Amino acid sequence: MSRVILTVDDSPSMRQMVSFTLRGAGYEVVQASDGVQAIEYARNNPVDLVLTDVNMPGMDGLTLVRELRGLPNCRLTPMLVLTTESSQDKRAIGKQAGATGWILKPFNPEQLLATIARVL
Amino acid sequence: MGMPDSEMEEIHKIFFEESFEGLDVMESSLLLLGAQPDRETINTIFRAAHSIKGGAATFDFTELAHFTHGIETLLDQMRTGERTVTSEAVQLLLQSVDCLRGMVTAAQAGTAVDQVTVEALNADLARMLSSAQAAAPAMQASTASAPAPSASSLGALSPSASLSVSSAMSASPGTQAAAACWEIEFRPKPELLRTRNEPARLFAELARLGPLTVSADCSGVPSLATLDPEDCHLAWHIVLGADVERARLDEIFDWVSESATIDCRRIDPPGTIPEAQPPIAAPIATPIAAPAQPTEAHDLRLADASASGKGVDTGSIRVSTEKVDALVNLVGELVITQSILSRFSAGVEVDQVEALRDALAQLARNTRQLQESVMQVRMLPISFCFNRFGRLVHELSRRLGKQVELELSGEGTELDKTVLEKIGDPLVHLVRNALDHGLETPEARVAAGKPPTGVLELRAYHEGGNIIIEVRDDGAGLNRARILAKARERGLIAADAVLNDEQVHNLIFAPGFSTAQQVSDVSGRGVGMDVVRRNINGLGGMVNITSTEGQGSTIRIRLPLTLAILDGQLVRVGAEVYVISLVSIVETIQVKSDRLSAVAGRTELFRLRDEFLPVVRLYEQFGIDPDRRGTDGGLLVVVEADGTRVGVLVDDLLAQQQVVIKSLEANFRHVAGLAGATILGDGTVAPIIDVPGLIRSFAASQGARRPGAEAA
């Protein structure tokens, strides 16, 4: 059974790129365009990894990670945030929110796969 | 990039679409910003720019990314309060959005970008960014001011993690260590495991760099009874026999630097390799060759290639227009079939047919509902069109030195997608005209006792199966005398013609007409009004203008809600049946020859109350044999288009019904005076009369005779 990756991003092209790349590598991908959708899905469905953009209107990615960590079946789910920030501060905040790690944007499909392999 | 071109193309397509949407958001938000700087609005604009930049960088549109970066930086300064929102900055940003739109369009079309504009704007942006700006005063609705980003260099020490690097004691600065190794002290905090950063994986990564010796310190592991098994109580001492840069190690420990204490010490060769720290616990450190990855680690099976990424439901789907058109066509066929069936049941008088009639009535209901639903699918709110005008009015009023306030109402009014797409250009022309010729300068307005800011209103609403769009301005209105003079000068009306105000005003739609005293580059020569009307007619609609001199003008456009179906009046001329759209029919009257009079030449006029209507004999226009050539006993269908009325002489009025418009061009060829055809219940083909076209060609065929010419 393949692993399920929940990808959250308000940009359809980014979601598409991520989805295609990961499906090609054998993962199953579920797309959500915002935090609310993501939480709705994760609440009732198994998710093996969450991949979320940080910069989103409405609920930002770090808040989403924090919220997801509060869900009983996501407490220990690996979560990666996609961010353009490379400063130390943003990373610290990412850790505080409970993220497993981050991926710096822009990234190409190879980098995405390599990073996911560090977690799954 | 490892992705097939077709998939990448598809993703690019999505990126372009979302970029255009983002640019629209930026533009409309920038226009709002002009009025009232607001933190949330700035954030919205910034996020949109940031998104576009991110996508551009990801998909290798470097020029786009670079240009957007400049915009983003400026916006970031505004967002943090570092820079005030000035109208100069807003204007520059608006221009940049235009340029960006051009760049995205170019990227989409694969054409080259206008470098001159890009360079110029880059220079302007750079200049603005480097100019000192007083920090903005507290913005409305802002909470705590944004903290200044700390200038932290990469590798700066954070309070808890200590990533200290101490060079080996005996190494001199210039020495290149030939076979150095690293001693790493890795002491995770209890929460490390919960972040799902797994030490075994980290060590496996280290092991790829060189021979690894791992010693675990189990002294911190409490008894099973008190142990929280999710906490990490283990620590490790690692020796990595590899001459790598410190940065390489930092990379591996990047994610865990906050959740563990990591000490890395580089040990350089000649005799300085220290003994491995004796581990505090008993276990012997066992040297490990780079171990095979645990078998489950990286499942690259393509087994699930067929599984599509499941989307979370957003409540809407994209459907190609082709598919929708196919549906619409099928429903049209259904309507025809249903009407054929109805005809059959009408003539039969047997008991069993009662049930058949009920069923057919039900079918008629179902068909009508289905038709309405399908038409709805193609409908979009007019806001898609109206939203363009904020920017247009903003730019034009600036350029013309006028103050204009744009009011929109009824933006939610829906209309057919194709009509929506085609009404945009005519509307733009009408708005330009209103701004250029209708609305006066602030000084002129004040002199006329009006407020200096003029109002331009765009309004839309539904009325009787049509959509009405009004363009209203409170400007100078039309000057009747000037229009009449011009019309006579151009030979558009007879010198002695008598016209009412409405007829005079609508002369501005006549071809070759212009009252602009000077040619302005803004709306061209003002001769576009006839093109506007022609375009609107082409959509099955009508346009007219009403005006009060000194107070303003209102242009009223009436458009059918759909291009596919028409409410029609069937009429008979001789053996032929024609359809006249109900919308264009004013009234129908019986002809009495005492009301008719003929003017010298060929025009016949029918006196209807206080108006003289030219009579159009359809049989003449179309060359058919009518019932009668006299007028007694005939019917006159009074139709109206473009402010002109004529009476169409027919032999008989038949039913009123909805007809499905079939294109003549697609199935035959264009015929002047006809706007298509339909198939009736009995299978006959009934041409649909193009009322405006008929009136125009009739007027042309009358030579110099014009409406309103007095009876001889």
Next chain:
Amino acid sequence: MKRAGKQRVDKQRVGKQHARKQPAARAMRRAAPPAGPLRLPAALEIHCVRDLASLALERLAAGRAVRIDGSAVQSADTAGLQLLVALRRDALANGTSFEWHGTSPVLLATGAILGLSASLGFVEAT
């Protein structure tokens, strides 16, 4: 949002089990009589360590030799192995023996890379 696999009976689970409510741990409770060795799940990972800890404590409390069967382990992490380290140490401290009744290659390899081979009793301390 229904996943295709949800209706299927989970037989062999290749890969991680995650928080699908630790069925393996419950299965252990049902399947393994107290006398037999404690059978470690295929995914010996953080998701199941709390349940596993309870079982381990039961074994310790029973006072008999602690026997562990790790032959089914297909993936293991620090949390899982740390638990076993604690169990073994506590058992030995109590004077009861700790025995492996079967180990899988993955179990051994993960123990090795974490430097826990001796602490887990995979190799003899010298």
